[in-house]
Amino acid sequence: MKFLRQVLTVAVKDIRAELRTKEAINASLAFALMILLLFSYTFDPEQEMMRQVSGGLLWIVFAFAGTLTLNRSFARELPNDCLDALIAAPIPGSALFLGKCLASFLLVLAVELISLPVFGIFYRVHWTLQFPWLLVVLLLGTWALTIIGTIFSALTVNIRLREVMLPMLTYPILMPALMSAMRLTTSLVNGQPIPEDDFAWLKMLIGFDVVFTAVSLALIETVLVG
Amino acid sequence: MSAVAVEGVWKYYGDYPALRNIQLEATEGACLALIGRNGAGKTTLLRAIAGFSLAQRGKIKIFGKEPREAETRRLMGFIGHGISVYDELSALENLTLFGKLYGLPDPDRSAREWLERTGLERVRNGLVREFSRGMRQRLAVARAFLHEPSVLLLDEPFTALDDRAIAVLQRLLREALAARKTIVMSTHQLREALELATHVALLTRGQLTFHGERTQEMVDDPGYVYARYGEGA
Amino acid sequence: MLHSLFDASVWTSLAAAAAAAVSSILFLRSRNFLYDSLALAVTEIGLILIAAGIVAGAVAGRLGGGPWWSWDARLTSALVGFLIYAPYLMLRRAIEEPTRRAASAAVVSIFAIFDLPIMTLAVNWWLAHHAASAPIGVEWTVLPVAALAAALSWIRLRREQDRRARDAERRAAQEI
Numbered sequence: 054m055k056f057l058r059q060v061l062t063v064a065v066k067d068i069r070a071e072l073r074t075k076e077a078i079n080a081s082l083a084f085a086l087m088i089l090l091l092f093s094y095t096f097d098p099e100q101e102m103m104r105q106v107s108g109g110l111l112w113i114v115f116a117f118a119g120t121l122t123l124n125r126s127f128a129r130e131l132p133n134d135c136l137d138a139l140i141a142a143p144i145p146g147s148a149l150f151l152g153k154c155l156a157s158f159l160l161v162l163a164v165e166l167i168s169l170p171v172f173g174i175f176y177r178v179h180w181t182l183q184f185p186w187l188l189v190v191l192l193l194g195t196w197a198l199t200i201i202g203t204i205f206s207a208l209t210v211n212i213r214l215r216e217v218m219l220p221m222l223t224y225p226i227l228m229p230a231l232m233s234a235m236r237l238t239t240s241l242v243n244g245q246p247i248p249e250d251d252f253a254w255l256k257m258l259i260g261f262d263v264v265f266t267a268v269s270l271a272l273i274e275t276v277l278v279g
Numbered sequence: 280m281s282a283v284a285v286e287g288v289w290k291y292y293g294d295y296p297a298l299r300n301i302q303l304e305a306t307e308g309a310c311l312a313l314i315g316r317n318g319a320g321k322t323t324l325l326r327a328i329a330g331f332s333l334a335q336r337g338k339i340k341i342f343g344k345e346p347r348e349a350e351t352r353r354l355m356g357f358i359g360h361g362i363s364v365y366d367e368l369s370a371l372e373n374l375t376l377f378g379k380l381y382g383l384p385d386p387d388r389s390a391r392e393w394l395e396r397t398g399l400e401r402v403r404n405g406l407v408r409e410f411s412r413g414m415r416q417r418l419a420v421a422r423a424f425l426h427e428p429s430v431l432l433l434d435e436p437f438t439a440l441d442d443r444a445i446a447v448l449q450r451l452l453r454e455a456l457a458a459r460k461t462i463v464m465s466t467h468q469l470r471e472a473l474e475l476a477t478h479v480a481l482l483t484r485g486q487l488t489f490h491g492e493r494t495q496e497m498v499d500d501p502g503y504v505y506a507r508y509g510e511g512a
Numbered sequence: 513m514l515h516s517l518f519d520a521s522v523w524t525s526l527a528a529a530a531a532a533a534v535s536s537i538l539f540l541r542s543r544n545f546l547y548d549s550l551a552l553a554v555t556e557i558g559l560i561l562i563a564a565g566i567v568a569g570a571v572a573g574r575l576g577g578g579p580w581w582s583w584d585a586r587l588t589s590a591l592v593g594f595l596i597y598a599p600y601l602m603l604r605r606a607i608e609e610p611t612r613r614a615a616s617a618a619v620v621s622i623f624a625i626f627d628l629p630i631m632t633l634a635v636n637w638w639l640a641h642h643a644a645s646a647p648i649g650v651e652w653t654v655l656p657v658a659a660l661a662a663a664l665s666w667i668r669l670r671r672e673q674d675r676r677a678r679d680a681e682r683r684a685a686q687e688i
Contacts, residue, residue: 055382058379059379059380062376062379062380063380066365066368066376069367069368069372070365070367070368073367073368073406074367132361132366133361133362133363133364133365133366134359134360134361134362134363135361135363135364135365137331137357137359137361137363138357138363138364138377138422139380140330140331141329141330141331141352141355141357142352142377142380142381143349143350143352143353143380143381143382144349144380145349201623204623208616208619208620209603209606211612212603212606212607212616213606213607213608214606218599218602218603218606221598221599221602222599222603222620225592225595225596225598225599225627226596226623226624226627228592228627228631228634229627229630229631229633229634232634232635232638233634236638253637254637257630257633257634257637260630261630264626264630265623265626268622268623268626272619272622272623275540275615275618275619276615276616276619278330278331278332278333278347279332279333279611279612279615291611292609292610292611292683293545293609293610293611293676293679293680293683294545294610294676294677294679294680294683295680295683295684335543
């Protein structure tokens with residue numbers, strides 16, 4: 054219980070700070086809309102091919118726009134040396150980490166949920182038909198993005214070229230999760246249920262989330278204190 | 280059992296020893312002034328005591344326990360080079376946040392109490408980014424004292440403070456010492472620190488070249504310790 | 513021949529990745545920099561090897577009458593594997609302080625080894641509809657390639673140890 058309260062305290066702090074400045078969320082949203090617009094030059098919404106790439110496109114938008122938010126996760130602790138105070142506080146590193154994950158998760162999810170209707174309007178896809186399942190995939194995929202992005206945000210917080218290193222580390226490791234999410238989303242966003250064969254991808258996504266949440270929690274103290 | 284015990288500590292940056300065989304302790308109620316030139320290792324030692332980094336050799340004990348244990352962290356307050364409060368939050372929000380993180384029973388009340396003790400009561404809802412420098416520093420002090428730590432670790436706390444902030448800090452430190460708290464303070468401002476100190480330790484290039492009680496000689500002539508025990512001595 | 517060289521490079525790189533992960537864990541437990549140097553050495557050699565293998569595999573495909581990149585599951589997995597480990601070297605370059613560098617790199621290495629099997633499975637599922645790839649065989653070429661990799665890793669390890677010793681001297685000299 055105490056642990057949960059500590060996680061929520063950190064999460065609320067991050068979200069409150071972000072909503073005051075709105076730096077990351079504005080940039081993230083603008084970026085997402087920009088990519089969606091740019092891609093519409095490439096694809097004719099009427100074409101069948103559009104349906105096939107829709108899942109992939111959506112997750113490229115989410116992953117790239119999401120990184121803008123994830124980068125801020127630990128970077129926001131740098132001014133005034135706030136990270137010192139958080140590490141010195143008697144909360145477990147895992148509580149600090151999960152609190153930040155939760156905050157980033159909600160912020161990234163917000164951008165995704167705003168982008169989805171825009172995507173639907175631009176590309177005329179019936180994303181509401183399978184919304185419950187689509188939401189499940191969104192939550193699982195976003196958690197994968199968040200967990201990897203946050204742990205590497207902590208890892209790269211103090212280094213040179215942080216903005217370059219974070220995506221370089223995150224995207225390759227994230228590939229299996231992105232592939233799963235893209236595959237599942239393609240059917241769902243077009244109003245089709247998940248094909249029988251594709252349930253394996255759902256399991257992979259869940260497995261990815263479980264494994265890397267565990268690995269991150271195991272290594273967070275090392276990442277924070279060295 | 281001493282409040283702070285540093286036993287045979289070596290700290291390396293890679294293969295380079297930043298701290299060499301540091302052996303010192305501070306008993307409960309002592310105020311240890313850690314002095315030394317820039318680069319001597321004062322900040323490194325303080326941060327190691329605070330648990331921000333691990334010493335490769337030797338042990339650090341706070342009341343006999345590891346610095347990183349949760350219970351021990353609750354006993355320590357740290358002021359580093361930065362103020363460690365959030366610009367985007369208000370003074371009250373900042374202190375309430377740390378109150379919650381430190382598990383205080385009534386974070387809001389403790390926050391208000393410390394805002395008053397540091398003279399920030401009237402600006403409690405102001406965002407820190409709008410504060411003057413002196414106000415920011417007083418808030419940093421409030422943050423460090425908020426959870427009534429038994430051990431205070433201060434890294435050059437008097438540097439670049441305005442007069443009001445210096446007065447507040449000196450008052451709070453005297454009160455802390457009267458309540459038998461332990462203070463380890465690194466400093467360049469020898470005069471303010473030596474007035475409060477009960478003990479002095481001099482670091483020269485990562486090594487402890489002097490460790491003993493503060494004498495009247497030191498207060499009268501702060502440069503004395505450097506001349507007697509520093510390099511070129 | 514090129515095909516078997518590709519196969520050999522895959523096996524050897526996998527061994528290198530495993531060695532790097534074990535070394536990284538040992539470093540985090542013992543803080544002995546020998547393990548950090550070892551992890552660096554095998555990762556570097558493993559990366560060079562898999563890169564060479566990917567080129568060999570692509571060339572083999574082309575010479576066999578196919579395209580440069582046939583989206584074969586094995587070749588693609590190898591490429592993603594390369595992309596997973598390349599940032600390890602980039603990260604090391606971006607961190608000055610040796611202990612922080614070693615610890616951070618060790619963390620990346622551990623993440624990478626957990627990702628490898630998941631990634632390989634994902635790529636295989638994704639490309640399953642392409643011509644079913646024969647599983648990677650073990651042929652005699654593995655031995656010379658592995659021996660070469662081990663020798664190169666040893667040399668790289670010694671060079672890294674020397675570099676660290678010189679670095680320590682330089683820092684010590686700077687005090688004066």
